[in-house]
Amino acid sequence: MKLNSIRLTALLFATVLLGALTAHAVDKLTFVVVHGATAGGWEWKKAGGFLTADGHTVYRATLTGLGERMHLNSPDIDLQTHINDVVNLILFEDLHDVVLTGHSYGGMVITGVMDRVPDRIKHVVFLDAAVPDDGMAVRDMFGGQSPQGPNFADGFMLVPWVKPGDKPPHSVKHSIKTFNQPVSYKNPAALALPVTYVAFVPKYESGEERAKTDKSWQRAVARGWTIRTFPGHHVAHQEDPRGVATLIEQSVNDVNKPIATSAAK
Template sequence: MTFRPLRPPFRPTALLLGLLFLLATAAHAAPPAPKQTVVLVHGATAGAWEWKRTGQFLTDDGHAVYRATLTGLGEREHLNSAAIDLQTHIDDVVNLILFEDLHDVVLTGHSYGGMVVTGVMDRIPERIRHVVFLDAAVPQDGQSIWDLFGSRGPLPADRFRDGFMQVPWVKPGDKPPYSVKQSIKCFEQPVSYRNPAALALPVTYVAFVPKDQKIEERARTDKSWQNADARGWTMRTFPGGHVAQQEDPRGVATLIEASVNDRNRAVGAAAASAKAAGTAAE
């Protein structure tokens, strides 16, 4: 008589529960963040080099990144001229977007770059999805950056001469990348910001706030902060100095990604109507 070893009865319960768990997890998993087209615009005397590491983090996250270098600055220093003005730099970024045929652009501007992206918004709002002002100038229509910061008057000879704002901390023989002198006309020329489609774009304003500065003090004294807030833009802060993108490039990249879904608040008459409606409902 042949004896066969007894096999344990098949119990599919554990296997089925595991499969059901995996299916449920997949069904409820958050979809991957959409990939964006990001255009980074640097500040005065700088260049695209200043945004290399932040741009690389954005690229690593799957976004298409374009780091603009404004005429006469950065690796385009050989084109430097006292005739360059704000409009030249606005044209630089507008043409980058048009010639690369970019749409739904997440447009960012840092410092003086806020003047540039304001002009770009006014020119081609139909190409832009969201704008992020990173510790940047926020001018009113018809203002220059000197109007915004109240810098009219005699210019210090050690910083402004021969039609340029000088960069005294860069010495002969320094190796690139480095900051370069910039035409004074960039700071004198007013910007246009009146296109209704530009005024309706969703915008995030980010103040880079050092550890030794109080946010309340910054809000009280910063005209760019006040202009942004008055427009109903999303207001954010980020810990760091004026070049926080070099101090914490990963953090700034993540900040840009998080800002894309920000939406403007209602302001003016619309805000008053909404407040009144809310009061009546109560």
């Protein structure tokens, strides 16, 4: 009887352990992270490292002309070039159930990716990112004018904070064409994807104040997306990479809220 009891206990333990391991395995995700303007995949090395340490697969995309691909830089690079970068990464790596994450300008890029390959995407996270309507360009978020001023010249947004002789990684000048080309966001399957919008809110600002002026936040609310906030500046992923990595992981279970038909149009 004692031997049977030991065997039963061992069997129950093995069953529970197997169940736990199986559940743990299901939680392992595939992340594709898209950086913001002038940056590169390097900017997400620490946050991506935490995601990898948690057992996930992480692809840190670097858009054409930026980061380690700066040798390809050209004023002819447009938004569609960058959308193609990420779409082709997903297709050629044969990725499915992707958690597509974009920061800042990366929101424009992932919007186009959503429209192109919604069947490959599990969840989308906009991290302090641009949320455009269909047919909108970055310039439309700033009065409809093409970027102008001393930091814009020869078809590029310049990076004056990078000094000659600075060692990589660092920001790289960014083609203005990417800011002037509109994005497509009308694929019904893309519109139905679950999405989380995260606002990085510094200590001197409240979420309530931000919600009143942040047009991207307002569009996210109108679409029924989940809204989250995270304490920090626009580059919170560099200030607190562990915290941002955890936030992204938690966001995957967010679901969209139902919206009225009139609001969806």
